[in-house]
Amino acid sequence: MATTPSSDAPASPLLSEVLARFATTDNPRLRTVMLSLITHLHAFVHETAITWPEWEAAMGFLAKAAAVTGPGRNEFIALSDSIGLSMAVLAASQPKPPGATEPTLIGPFFLDDAPTVAIGADIANGASGQKLYVSGRVLNTAGTPITDAIVNVWQSDDRGLYDVQDNFDPANMWGRGRIRCDDQGRYAFWSVMPTAYPAPMDAALGDLIRATTNRYWRPAHLHFAIQTQMAAPLVTHIFARGSQYIDEDVAFGVRPSLIADFVPHRPGLAPDGTAMAEDFATLSYDFILT
């Protein structure tokens, strides 16, 4: 049986014809997805009476997105982020109970082969910016430590750039690392303060944003992806409270629970006993997995 997607209006003869053909799809999940997608796209066209010149403009817009998409860049991810769709996918498929850390989007800069470093090591590897010490624990919702967690972190430097955007050398990554928690679920690392940065505005996303919201910044944040066999994995950000653009993230990724204090310090002893001769910052954040 084909799933009948909901719709505001009775299907047109054309839509009925399209749905009937896609209802022959063998894979039941793909059938459900396609029938819903087709129904909604037709409803959109009907509701707005999209004209042929507008359709042609849309096809040109997609071609412009295509022209910059390739190894290392997918403009369609940026577009999905920019209309909140990536976050909607997380909200729809990864709802979290109260107390659990909320997920947010993975973004385009994750690498699955970042260097593994010891707890407390410095992942900056030359990234520029004020020194930042980050520590905390990975727990389940009952407060029990997750002892096999691997904390992936990646971030921009104080120019707002990631290593992959700056003459990237895979043998010399910076601002990213993988840390295995200890038997108390603890993680810690040194790095640098991240900085707000603009979304890439040189192609289709730029055309869209300039013509609509004119909001194209991401507030300062650290990316985290936590892998474990003991709980559901988590992909999220921690945003710096007070960061410029915190209320207008182009990707709609900010959740209040993900905003934390990056505490400024004068020169002196850091939490891990390091004697700091210059100003530095600390962040303490516990991740609660389900």
Added chain:
Amino acid sequence: MATTPSSDAPASPLLSEVLARFATTDNPRLRTVMLSLITHLHAFVHETAITWPEWEAAMGFLAKAAAVTGPGRNEFIALSDSIGLSMAVLAASQPKPPGATEPTLIGPFFLDDAPTVAIGADIANGASGQKLYVSGRVLNTAGTPITDAIVNVWQSDDRGLYDVQDNFDPANMWGRGRIRCDDQGRYAFWSVMPTAYPAPMDAALGDLIRATTNRYWRPAHLHFAIQTQMAAPLVTHIFARGSQYIDEDVAFGVRPSLIADFVPHRPGLAPDGTAMAEDFATLSYDFILT
């Protein structure tokens, strides 16, 4: 005032946030279109609970479409056609009164600089296939001839190929031409019988069609685009009655009113007085513009 798009369900906090930001769009038409599109895409994600791996697969699918999109090819047009969306745009924005010729999609092979030829000339220019004589009139819905109409025609040969798909030489186009109607609205030309052909199945469209409908042919047709100052322009096809795949056009472009008899003839005199030494066919079709 922002237009409020219809929706089955109250907006989530996330969707409300996205809509509020796009509601600041200056251009009222773009605002309406984006609010509707965003609402429907979020409803689709919510309704189907799209998972993160599914979203990643979708982003990979779009990247695969992007990889083959460039000068001379736009895979997103093929995808729009394949879910009936191009036809939905025509139905939504170019509704025709009873008696008027129905529009259909333009497809990827139109060229705006095809050679202008005299009424009754042969546009085949070497295209292979059985000879075909096409004639008719361009009229308005009251039956009055449209005397300034220019009839653009383009078509495949008996291999199912267009000139642009076969070592294209812009100085030597074949299977296409522009004909100016006479003062009775009459047009006529010689060409060859068109043939059914498959949609390009080597990229994203192919992946989609194989996984869903497995219907990827276009039945035999001639393309027409009629330009005039005296009525609304018309883009349509005429399909050959009895063509294989007439009931399963990948682009959903077939309308019953656009199926016509391509009448077979034994050797003898053609309607224009040409003595034919071999079998040929004739098509007579009047276009009714609004």
